[in-house]
Amino acid sequence: MKTYDAIIVGAGHNGLTTAAFLAKAGLDVVCLEKNEYIGGATVSREMYKGWLYSSCSYVCSLLRPEIYRALELHKHGLQVTPFGGSCQFMENGDYFGSYHDPEEAYREMARFSRRDADAYERYSADTMRQCRLVRDNLLRTAPDPTSFKPKDLMGLAELGMKFMDMGEDAMYETIRFWTMSVAEYLDQYFETDVIKTTKSGSGIIGTALGVYSPGTSYVLLHHYMGDVDGNVGTWGVARGGMGAIADSIAGALQAYGGEIRSEAGVDKIIVKNGRATGVALENGEEISARLVVSAIDVKQTFLDRMDKSDLPEDFYNRVANFKIRGSSGKVNIALDGMPTFPAIPKGSTLYHGDMHFIDSMERMERAFDDWKAGTWSKDPYIDMLIPTLTDPTMAPPGKHFMSCFVQYCPYQIDGRAWTEPEREAFGQTVIDQIANYSPDFKSLILHYEVRTPEDIENQIGITEGNIFHGELTMDQLLFNRPVPGYAQYRSPVSGLYMCGSSTHPGGGVMSAPGANAAREILADLKRTNTVPENFGDD
Ligand SMILES: Cc1cc2nc3c(=O)[nH]c(=O)nc-3n(C[C@H](O)[C@H](O)[C@H](O)COP(=O)(O)OP(=O)(O)OC[C@H]3O[C@@H](n4cnc5c(N)ncnc54)[C@H](O)[C@@H]3O)c2cc1C
Secondary structure (H helix, E strand, O other): OOOEEEEEOOOEHHHHHHHHHHHOOOHHHHEEOOOOOEEOOOOOEEEEOEEOOOOOOOEOOOOOOHHHHHHHHHHHHOOOOOOOOEEEEOOOOOOOOOOOHHHHHHHHHHHOHHHHHHHHHHHHHHHHHHHHHHHHOOOOOOOOOOOOOOHHHHHHHHHHHHHHHHOOEEEEEEHHHHHHHHHHHHHOOOOOOOHHHHHHHHHHHHOOOOOOOOOHHHHHOOOOOEEEEOOEEEOOOOOOOOOHHHHHHHHHHHHOEEEEEEEOOOOEEEEEEEEEEEEEEEEOOOEEEEEEEEEEOOHHHHOOOOOOHOOOOOHHHHHHHOOOOOEEEEEEEEOOOOOOOOOOOOOHHHHHOEOOOOOHHHHHHHHHHHOOOOOOOOEEEEEEEEEEOOOHHHHOOOOOOEEEEEEEOOOOOOOOOOOOHHHHHHHHHHHHHHOOOOOOOHHEEEEEEEEHHHHHHHHHOOHHHOOOOOOHHHHHHHOOOOOOOOOOOOOOOOEEEEOOOOOOOOOOOOOHHHHHHHHHHHHHHOOOOOOOOOOOOO
16 A cells, blocks of 8 residues: 555645645645545635636635745736725715725725824834734744744744834734724724724624624734735735635645545544554545644544544643634625615726625624624624626626625524524525615526535534634634644644644635645655745835
8 A cells, every 4th residue: 555755634725735845845745635626715616607606715815925936826827816995885875985095095084084094094004013023923833932942942032023123112012902802903093983893894704703802903913914916905816716726736736746636535544653644534445644734623633533542631622622613604696797886986996895784883793792692693794795896707708706704603503503594594684785785786696605604614624614713812823823832733643733724823815824834844854845934024
């Protein structure tokens, strides 16, 4: 029987990234995927003839440019185009627009409050300062503060230096920023409810927390720290849907000689004498390897795919207590034409950006209250985008694809599984909210797909369908992600590594966990490193 150098469990974009960097270093790798398609939450599939559905992720910004370049993803078809602005519809018939152009952005804010327009520059500068601190750490392994290894000590010293370089005021602010709520953070700058509401959305996306919950300020950063073509904070669409990202990484992996096997679900990670030696597939087949790398989330890996007796009790308990809570759903809609939104001027750039239909912080918090009560938000926060305005390849000519990311949507309804009528009612809630601002929208719907966290768990295997493979709260970041003492992609079992979004720096279509894991594995094997260094911002 063949023995691979490495088996990667799961062909999501992180698993593919790890596999690609290992294959580039000359290792014989195979990536095993349970579905008949690859990509995980970074997928686009032709679910109807001529229609590409990006069923989960829908916009790109976090993907590290260093990885794009090192794996030559452009050669494998990846092209990301930035899209413009965003729009917040208001119950009184008005709207608030966010624009890339600074003068247009200022004028729009001043329409509501001159004070807020003047505060925006300070807000941007302060937020960008926090972004820089984080961005420098994305393509690095988090240093362990309990270790005396030179690499960890150097890493901590560098982190400390960067922190001190921020200046005295910013040092105080950083601690507050990482722990406070997004509502309190925004209160420091803005007075207008709709402006705060617009900006607060990024603090709760994918998170089982509300705008007034401590820790949501950092989540906002997680949605600001990416870039498209060096423009920090900008988001873009991948031509051909988000699946084009996973496909391009898969193309790189195969070009380096790596293998991908779909419909190869892993049932068990095999451990012999304290060492991972391979996997057993759901069909009973066993595959051997010198090391196993899990790209699935930390609970799926250690609680579901391993024997408890192979793990130290303390580690097992910590994994069991890692927070992965389902809080978001998705409704994807195929449209016969472009819907109109009478509140915004015809031809406005706002059509090309994302749209939201909730205009106050109170409504945002009430949306969270529904989730706490065990049901979906009846007045949800929807991040809606029509990517076909930027990338017409996703739909037949003249038609449009609409992506609706929905916050909040629970994993279970009142502690039990969703029923079909409830799924339908959830989809209808989303459609009704959009229809309040677009009179012709409902008549244009051709077909649509509703995805609850339960659906996402069943289809992609992410626990509770949590988009980040685990909450992005301070207690689960850096050297604590996923578990203290195991934040450097290794596990308590020798030869078993982790490379998915449960590891540092977390979820999002970023490829950073996958790349960082590959670097650590190559270091352990004493092979030449193929993973690029951080470009750095300055
Ligand atoms: C609804 C939704 C919307 C999102 N929107 C965005 C967005 O717009 N932009 C953004 O940057 N991020 C977004 N995210 C987050 C982002 O998509 C994820 O954090 C990221 O894709 C996770 O990548 P991964 O490779 O770590 O894991 P995954 O994508 O979860 O990949 C894991 C892979 O392992 C496979 N697998 C699972 N179990 C097994 C098994 N036993 N054997 C073999 N294979 C297995 C799965 O099928 C999957 O292919 C979104 C996520 C969701 C769910």
